[in-house]
Amino acid sequence: MKRKIKYIVVHCADTDPRKPYPFEACRKDHIEHNKWDDIGYHYYITTDGTLHLGRDLETPGAHVAGFNKCSIGVCYEGGKMGDTRTKAQKQTLVNVLRYLKSLCPEAEIVGHHDLNPNKSCPNFDARTEYKNL
Numbered sequence: 073m074k075r076k077i078k079y080i081v082v083h084c085a086d087t088d089p090r091k092p093y094p095f096e097a098c099r100k101d102h103i104e105h106n107k108w109d110d111i112g113y114h115y116y117i118t119t120d121g122t123l124h125l126g127r128d129l130e131t132p133g134a135h136v137a138g139f140n141k142c143s144i145g146v147c148y149e150g151g152k153m154g155d156t157r158t159k160a161q162k163q164t165l166v167n168v169l170r171y172l173k174s175l176c177p178e179a180e181i182v183g184h185h186d187l188n189p190n191k192s193c194p195n196f197d198a199r200t201e202y203k204n205l
């Protein structure tokens with residue numbers, strides 16, 4: 073990694089997990105609605121556990137105000153009103169976070185909420201759950 077990564081930030085899409093919100097829908101919203109160049113995240117994990125590649129890791133994301141330059145963003149589909157991660161999503165999340173820790177051993181895994189207390193995202197305590205990865 074050329075970028076200096078301080079945080080690996082876990083997000084939820086804040087969508088109803090019963091209503092599919094696939095990678096391309098999220099990407100389209102970020103481009104057309106938010107007017108960004110690309111999806112804001114580096115990884116997106118759909119309810120079936122599939123890992124979708126968003127921005128290149130060397131390109132700063134658009135997912136956490138004030139910390140985009142020094143972070144990587146990983147988002148799971150769903151998350152509205154609570155932790156709606158499926159078993160498959162949890163498995164993929166652990167795998168991708170382990171991989172990112174191997175690339176950036178100094179980085180801390182946190183939830184969006186830990187960097188912006190006004191947000192409840194990702195609706196579970198990522199910092200505690202992944203502190204030993």
Ligand SMILES: [Zn+2]
Nearest residue numbers: 083084184193
């Ligand atoms: Zn978030």
